[in-house]
Structure formats: structure tokens, C-alpha cells
Amino acid sequence: MIIFGTKGYLYQLAILTLVCGQCGNPSAHTLRKRVTKFTLFFVPLFPVSTRYATQCTFCGAEQKVTGEQAEQLQAQALSGGQGGQQPYGQPRQPYQS
Secondary structure: OOOEEEEEEEEEEEEEEEEOOOOOOEEEEEEEEEEEEEEEOOEEEEEEEEEEEEEEOOOOOEEEEOHHHHHHHHHHHHHOOOOOOOEOOOOOOOOOO
């Protein structure tokens, strides 16, 4: 008898301050990575799928992001250069006095 299946793992990659697309509040968002791995005899062998998402800590809305967007957001969090609160996917506006 062979026992196999899948198991999900959730990793928190970063916490960012962004403007939520759902509620419109500038709040903390967690960047998460969900990996599903194939298991054989309860031993995880290899990843089957990887998905990224951000979740607003104010309203709880979750938005899926691509791997490239997740890397950019993680680099932004590590550099500490938030530079204001920008909505998802919006280009930065130049500062005007």
C-alpha cells in the first residue's frame, strides 16, 4: 500500500504599507507565498504549485499577485523604501510643489 497526497505550506514573505484596492485605506499588507508539495509516505518531495497573494490587515481582502510582482514587493519591503503608499500596479506620480 502506497500512501501519497499533497500538503500546503504558507510562508509570510513581507509586510508592506499599501493602499488597499478593496477598502481604499492605507494599511499594512502581508505578502504570502503558498506552496503545495507532493508527499509520499508523509514526506514532502517536490512542489506542485506556488501562488502569491497580499492580504489587507484592515479589511482582510486578498489579492493574487504574480511571482514577478511578489519579487518586486519583497525587494521594496527589504529596501525599506516605501516612498509613500502606492496602490497595486499604479505608476508613481512625480512630486509636484
